[in-house]
Structures are given as structure tokens and as C-alpha cells.
């Protein structure tokens with residue numbers, strides 16, 4: 087009943103949105119992505135090469151769709167929240183999302199960004215985004231969601247903005263899952279890159295943080311000096327991100343897109359090794375069958391830029407539940423009933439006519 091809900095995949099990357107929304111039962115009718123390596127990965131996995139630069143795409147050329155999805159790059163606007171129309175955002179990639187929305191009027195807009203978007207440019211960026219969507223007569227709701235609530239062992243907070251036509255999206259209906267831990271997502275075997283014990287220091291009695299992270303130690307690289315109090319080496323914030331070591335008994339910190347050499351170190355069975363690229367894809371919820379066709383540095387970038395697939399799946403399911411299933415059933419019921427009633431009327435008219 088929902089297999090004809092169509093979506094478009096903007097800023098598609100390697101297709102995290104596509105995977106999650108297709109799993110939820112939607113159909114992708116268009117995608118756009120500018121980066122050649124991402125396009126290759128996308129093609130290898132979905133058999134379609136995304137259209138390129140979104141700024142060059144004419145909205146009229148896009149097939150009609152119901153849901154617009156986009157994990158767009160965060161850029162400042164030179165305007166403040168309350169001003170004129172969406173034209174003010176011209177020159178930013180968000181403007182291109184707006185002009186496609188304005189032209190195509192999708193029922194649902196699903197946007198994803200880093201949590202920091204709320205504070206970006208002292209809150210102005212976020213305010214502009216919400217106001218411009220409202221100016222296009224959408225009802226906007228948003229929430230910060232964590233991948234670790236959706237069945238993957240990664241502390242990855244992202245803001246999700248959902249703009250809709252008839253009623254607001256109800257985030258409280260999302261089904262969250264029990265926390266899972268990194269130890270259950272590791273490769274069974276492989277050529278692991280272990281560190282020599284002389285290269286790191288493990289701390290005594292590491293504790294689990296509320297987020298599920300367990301800071302277990304650090305690589306013996308330069309420790310920050312500025313503003314660091316003596317005897318605080320046991321605190322994760324004293325160490326630069328690529329020097330931190332986390333225990334697999336907890337969850338993993340956010341995989342960032344800037345880390346192209348995969349310096350993610352984990353403590354497993356008393357030894358420290360790098361997280362493998364397959365493990366990175368797994369803790370974003372990508373299927374084992376996903377084809378990784380780019381050079382390793384690009385793959386680290388791609389997965390760090392992507393989106394937690396099971397989180398998108400849950401969002402997709404709830405979007406269908408709240409905006410399409412009830413409506414589709416109503417429309418269907420409407421159509422079927424009306425057809426049956428008409429048929430009934432026609433039959434009785436015929437009977438009536440025969441009796442004339």
C-alpha cells in the first residue's frame with residue numbers, strides 16, 4: 087500500500103538515505119551528488135549514477151515525488167532569520183533545496199545535519215532554515231537523535247528536521263532500540279593493525295559514560311598542554327581525538343568525515359588495534375553486502391559523511407505511518423468504496439432501467 091511513495095535523494099553521498107528509505111518501503115526516483123568517488127560507490131550499489139551538482143539541476147526535470155531527503159552541507163547565511171523570501175538564501179546549497187521544494191511541493195521534507203547546526207553562526211543558520219521552510223507553508227519539527235538509540239554502537243548525534251504539509255511529524259512515535267555494544271560488531275578475523283604496547287597507555291578502571299563511551303586509554307603522542315591541569319591524563323578531552331582509545335565494551339565515538347586515515351583505536355581483549363573499514367560501515371548500519379569500491383581514504387570520508395541507516399529506516403517507517411498509510415488507506419478506502427458504490431448505483435440503475 088506504500089510502495090508507491092516516492093522520494094528523492096539529494097546530497098546523496100553513498101546512499102545512506104536511500105538504503106534506509108528503501109528498506110522502509112519507499113521508491114527512489116532521483117538522486118544528486120557532486121563527488122565522483124561517491125558517485126562510483128552509489129552506482130556500484132544502486133545501479134544508478136546520481137545527477138551531479140544540485141545548483142545545475144532544474145526542478146522541473148525531476149519526476150514528481152512525495153518525500154525530499156537531504157543530508158546537506160552546513161553553510162552560514164549572510165541574512166538573519168526574519169527577512170524577505172527564500173531568495174535571500176541564494177548562493178547556498180540550502181537555497182537549492184528550497185527552490186526544489188517550492189517547485190515540487192513534496193508532502194514531506196526530511197533533512198539531516200550535524201547537531202552543531204543549532205549553534206552554527208550563533209543560531210542564525212538554524213533560524214533561517216526553519217523560517218524559510220515555514221515561509222513555504224510547511225510545518226516544521228526537529229529533534230536531535232543519536233545513532234546509538236537505533237541499534238548501532240556509535241554515539242552519533244544528528245539533528246533531524248522534518249517539514250510537512252498537514253500536521254507536524256511526531257518524533258515521540260519513533261521506536262528506539264536497546265543499546266548495543268561495539269564488541270558485537272567486530273570483524274571475526276582479518277589482518278588487524280595492532281599497536282605495540284609501548285605506543286599507548288591504558289588507564290586504570292575506565293568507567294562507562296552516560297553516552298555509552300568507555301575511554302580506555304590514549305596513544306603516547308603529544309598531550310595538550312594549554313589549559314590542561316596536572317594529573318588529568320585519564321580524561322579523554324586532554325587527548326586529541328585520533329589519540330583516544332575506546333573499549334569495545336562500550337560504544338564508539340562519532341566517525342568523523344575528516345579522518346581519512348582511519349585513526350580509530352579500540353581496546354579489544356587487552357590489545358589495541360585500529361577499527362577496520364568494514365567495522366566502520368557496520369557501526370553505521372550498512373549491510374554486509376554493501377560494495378566499497380573507492381580507495382581507503384575516500385571510504386573513510388564517505389562513511390564519516392554518511393548517515394546511520396537504521397535511524398533513517400525508523401524515520402522512513404514513521405513518515406509512512408504518519409503521513410501516507412492512514413491517508414493512503416483513506417484514499418484507497420475512498421476510491422474503492424466510491425467505485426463499489428458507483429458500481430452498485432449503476433447496477434441498480436440498470437435493473438431499474440430494464441424494468442422501465
Ligand SMILES: C[S@@+](CC[C@H](N)C(=O)[O-])C[C@H]1O[C@@H](n2cnc3c(N)ncnc32)[C@H](O)[C@@H]1O
Nearest residue numbers: 097098099100102119120121139140157392393
Ligand atoms: C553530509 S554529506 C551527505 C551524505 C549522505 N547522506 C550519505 O548517506 O552518504 C553531503 C554530500 O553533499 C555533496 N555535495 C556537496 N555539494 C554538492 C552539490 N553542489 N551538488 C550535489 N552534491 C553536493 C557532498 O559531496 C557530500 O557527499
